[in-house]
Amino acid sequence: MTQTCPECEGPVELAEPIRLSEIAQCPDCSSELEVTGVQPVTLALAPEIEEDWGE
Amino acid sequence: MRRPGPGGGLAVLASRVRYEEKRIFAALERREIRYTHLDTRRVTAGLEDGPGNGIEAGSEAGPEGGPFTAALTREISHSRAYYAALLLEGRGVATVNRAEVIAVCGDKLRTSLELRRAGLPTPRTRVALTPEAALEAAEALGFPVVVKPLTGSWGRLAALVRDRAEAQIVMEHRAALPSPQQHIIYLQEYIDKPDRDIRVVVAGDRVVAASYRYSEGWRTNAARDGRSEPCPVTPELGGLALAAAKAVGGGVLGVDLIEGPGGPYVLEVNHTVEFAGLQAAHGDGVDVADAIVSHVLEAV
Numbered sequence: 001m002t003q004t005c006p007e008c009e010g011p012v013e014l015a016e017p018i019r020l021s022e023i024a025q026c027p028d029c030s031s032e033l034e035v036t037g038v039q040p041v042t043l044a045l046a047p048e049i050e051e052d053w054g055e
Numbered sequence: 056m057r058r059p060g061p062g063g064g065l066a067v068l069a070s071r072v073r074y075e076e077k078r079i080f081a082a083l084e085r086r087e088i089r090y091t092h093l094d095t096r097r098v099t100a101g102l103e104d105g106p107g108n109g110i111e112a113g114s115e116a117g118p119e120g121g122p123f124t125a126a127l128t129r130e131i132s133h134s135r136a137y138y139a140a141l142l143l144e145g146r147g148v149a150t151v152n153r154a155e156v157i158a159v160c161g162d163k164l165r166t167s168l169e170l171r172r173a174g175l176p177t178p179r180t181r182v183a184l185t186p187e188a189a190l191e192a193a194e195a196l197g198f199p200v201v202v203k204p205l206t207g208s209w210g211r212l213a214a215l216v217r218d219r220a221e222a223q224i225v226m227e228h229r230a231a232l233p234s235p236q237q238h239i240i241y242l243q244e245y246i247d248k249p250d251r252d253i254r255v256v257v258a259g260d261r262v263v264a265a266s267y268r269y270s271e272g273w274r275t276n277a278a279r280d281g282r283s284e285p286c287p288v289t290p291e292l293g294g295l296a297l298a299a300a301k302a303v304g305g306g307v308l309g310v311d312l313i314e315g316p317g318g319p320y321v322l323e324v325n326h327t328v329e330f331a332g333l334q335a336a337h338g339d340g341v342d343v344a345d346a347i348v349s350h351v352l353e354a355v
Contacts, residue, residue: 019077020072021092
């Protein structure tokens with residue numbers, strides 16, 4: 001499924017099955033994106049990395 | 056769908072669904088395991104018994120809740136992972152990994168103490184409780200030293216310090232950071248190693264697989280997109296990884312080893328192991344997500 005990048009409006013391809021909170025990267029502007037809805041599919045800029053993030 | 060145990064389903068906690076989480080969801084669905092993905096950013100939980108006081112996560116479709124009999128934590132935020140596990144355990148939910156394991160792995164000093172207690176090889180380590188005292192700690196260890204934050208991952212904010220002048224600059228920066236925890240300084244001797252480290256994925260008492268992770272920089276764990284190659288699991292490496300996993304409390308863990316001049320050292324143990332590079336290196340020969348699911352079903 002092809003969606004539109006909320007940052008640059010370029011096309012972003014999402015592989016099925018699309019999952020809520022899934023992370024994708026815009027191939028045009030390299031923005032990190034998050035799937036914020038699946039019915040219908042919506043994209044937003046993903047949250048910035050936080051200090052306690054990691055493995 | 057089959058349930059992971061009597062009375063309820065499996066919760067998978069994750070605020071970011073990455074390659075690893077998608078693989079785990081797919082493995083659960085292949086096995087027809089009933090599960091609910093809980094985004095920790097929306098989780099609420101009551102501490103008292105009674106209707107509506109379970110673990111819930113609001114979603115577009117309304118609240119999603121238990122009762123859960125088991126939970127797999129795949130949360131990228133250490134704080135949310137730890138407190139979510141505490142809340143779940145408080146309601147009798149078996150968690151993988153347990154809150155105490157998350158707490159130990161999420162703090163480098165606590166990890167080092169457990170590894171030392173188990174008699175496992177780790178780089179020589181000193182801790183200073185102020186940035187000012189860290190200069191003497193670095194001198195005592197002998198330069199070069201590696202300065203790391205107690206919490207954090209991917210080599211972020213770690214510094215290779217070659218002499219006292221560099222140490223003074225790093226400590227001035229640490230002193231200027233607002234978090235009091237950043238003023239606790241964890242220092243390790245620098246181990247002269249090849250341009251790679253070893254990631255070993257452990258699930259329970261089983262070594263799932265290992266990979267070499269290559270990087271041109273000294274922080275081999277920082278190159279998340281760096282090159283990975285399969286690493287043979289020798290009895291020495293496998294035994295060391297299992298012992299390290301056991302030392303921190305066991306579960307689904309990513310044990311990072313480095314190859315020093317005198318043999319392997321345990322560097323750290325990760326409670327929300329990333330395995331995209333390892334999985335790509337091994338191809339179809341290994342299914343890390345399926346091994347994780349197998350362990351969760353056995354453990355709960």
